[in-house]
Amino acid sequence: MKIEVSDNPLNPWEELQRYEQAQIGALNSGKVGAVATFVGTMRDFNEGDGVTGMELEHYPGMTENHLQQLAEEATDKWGLLDALIIHRVGRLLPNDPIVLVAVWSSHRKESFEACRWLMEALKSKAPFWKKEILESGDSRWVEKNTAGY
């Protein structure tokens, strides 16, 4: 299991490849039958306005601990073989990947459900905050997430 919060640019596909090639934990056990991934990227619009950039803030320590707790909870609930969460902070531009959630299980049901649950739980519980820079030059804090279901 790996949890990372980083202000470095995120290439989720390279991260996935690197993680799988490292053959960490159960990934090389022959038991993996399904991998589900979610990648969230930055839009250039929100609430009817054009958005040119974003500042993502977190609570160092608490954020990582909560992501770890959520990943462990999902692992217990769905019997996951492994989980990977990487989340960006700092300055982002439209199209930049914000978050990668990947889970490995023996069967697809567990991977699909756990990946979805982890993403929704992350959005409602992990302390991150987004500030948008608008086309007008103004900035505003995002006050709530869009509904996931």
Add this chain to the structure above:
Amino acid sequence: MTVSVKFFASLREQMGCDGATVEIGEVATVADIWLQASGGKAMPPNILVSINQEYCGTNDPVSSGDEVAFFPPVTGG
């Protein structure tokens, strides 16, 4: 006792600082810490609170040396 206070995101901007060190009596709740750290301001609605990086309620008791954080609803992902 001494308690470390942190503010994040829009609340940090409203408060004009990212935190404070609060000196308060030996029996205090998170709400008491807020009043002292904010200079008696009303707590904005929907504010989330944590003690030592775990979510808690505003009526929860605080101990000396605790880290108490106040922040708006989270918007990650």
